[in-house]
Amino acid sequence: MNAHAEALALHGVGKCYRGRGQTVQALDGVDLAVPAGTLFALVGHNGAGKSTLFKLLLGLIEPSAGRVTVGGADVGGRGFRAVRRGIGYLPENLVLWDNLSGVETMRFFARLKGADATECAPLLDRVGLGAAASRPVRGYSKGMRQRLGFAQALLGEPRLLLLDEPTTGLDPLAVREFYAELDALRARGTTIVVSSHILAELQERVDALALLAQGRVHAQGSVQALRERSAQPLRVQISGVPAAIAGLAGSLPAGVRFVARDGEHALLECPRPQKMALLARLAGAGLDDLVVREPSLEDVYFGLQQGGELPVLAPATARQEVQA
Numbered sequence: 001m002n003a004h005a006e007a008l009a010l011h012g013v014g015k016c017y018r019g020r021g022q023t024v025q026a027l028d029g030v031d032l033a034v035p036a037g038t039l040f041a042l043v044g045h046n047g048a049g050k051s052t053l054f055k056l057l058l059g060l061i062e063p064s065a066g067r068v069t070v071g072g073a074d075v076g077g078r079g080f081r082a083v084r085r086g087i088g089y090l091p092e093n094l095v096l097w098d099n100l101s102g103v104e105t106m107r108f109f110a111r112l113k114g115a116d117a118t119e120c121a122p123l124l125d126r127v128g129l130g131a132a133a134s135r136p137v138r139g140y141s142k143g144m145r146q147r148l149g150f151a152q153a154l155l156g157e158p159r160l161l162l163l164d165e166p167t168t169g170l171d172p173l174a175v176r177e178f179y180a181e182l183d184a185l186r187a188r189g190t191t192i193v194v195s196s197h198i199l200a201e202l203q204e205r206v207d208a209l210a211l212l213a214q215g216r217v218h219a220q221g222s223v224q225a226l227r228e229r230s231a232q233p234l235r236v237q238i239s240g241v242p243a244a245i246a247g248l249a250g251s252l253p254a255g256v257r258f259v260a261r262d263g264e265h266a267l268l269e270c271p272r273p274q275k276m277a278l279l280a281r282l283a284g285a286g287l288d289d290l291v292v293r294e295p296s297l298e299d300v301y302f303g304l305q306q307g308g309e310l311p312v313l314a315p316a317t318a319r320q321e322v323q324a
């Protein structure tokens with residue numbers, strides 16, 4: 001893959017699935033650019049179009065509209081074969097053959113990918129499956145299958161990794177190790193795109209993300225940029241002698257309010273534009289300590305929904321196909 005400022009880009013991309021008299025508009029007018037060497041996340045409800053976007057990037061399906069490029073090459077075009085070899089992919093539902101062992105599975109994928117078979121055993125070690133390498137996959141737990149899926153995605157030292165819900169089934173330690181591995185890969189220049197429904201695991205780890213809903217990108221940027229856009233309030237935890245805390249009442253900047261108060265501790269809610277004014281007020285209040293808490297990515301997601309920037313889907317319709 002060529003060194004390119006944008007590892008991948010979508011311009012006005014639409015994808016329509018047709019069949020049995022039904023049309024599903026899975027993606028609609030998607031513009032997206034992921035800089036090389038970054039960790040980028042796709043977030044969205046069930047059926048938002050995340051897996052469809054991955055399949056378009058791999059050339060497994062063709063867009064109905066617009067242009068998809070990876071490493072500067074048009075997907076499916078003349079230069080794409082070479083680029084494709086540099087993409088590692090973990091699908092949402094990876095099919096594994098139960099009778100094959102872990103290392104046999106890896107050799108199978110290595111042959112498919114044209115990767116060197118000597119990579120297989122070290123990659124299994126890297127994902128913590130070294131001891132289980134010769135056991136049939138039949139006996140693997142869900143998390144072990146997911147690790148095997150990750151290992152096969154790493155074959156051939158990909159420059160771009162596409163990981164569709166990679167942490168499904170992983171325990172908390174495995175999730176931590178998985179993201180540590182992604183950090184190491186990113187440090188070596190690999191571009192990584194993950195989809196996930198687990199917002200808490202993304203918020204401290206990704207460089208940027210796109211929020212998809214009903215086939216459209218409704219917001220994209222760093223977690224901090226989305227925080228600022230969502231206008232969710234900050235929370236400030238304060239502690240000090242009760243008199244110092246009580247003395248704040250009636251002299252807080254406009255819009256700042258007590259959420260909870262209990263003797264030596266209190267929690268304040270503060271609109272972002274008032275943050276510095278509040279800190280100035282608190283600095284002279286004789287407090288012992290304060291902690292400013294940013295809204296979580298989950299708060300941001302629901303805040304954008306409340307602000308009308310992301311559509312709110314009723315639980316039943318969230319899984320329904322979007323009719324064109």
Ligand SMILES: Nc1ncnc2c1ncn2[C@@H]1O[C@H](COP(=O)(O)OP(=O)(O)OP(=O)(O)O)[C@@H](O)[C@H]1O
Pocket residue numbers: 017018024025026044045046047048049050051052053092320321322
């Ligand atoms: N092969 C297909 N034929 C018809 N419709 C499809 C096909 N693949 C996906 N769709 C539809 O396209 C829409 C987007 O699906 P997609 O799998 O891309 O969503 P997703 O965001 O990955 O969802 P999830 O979080 O549930 O995995 C959905 O309405 C889905 O039903």
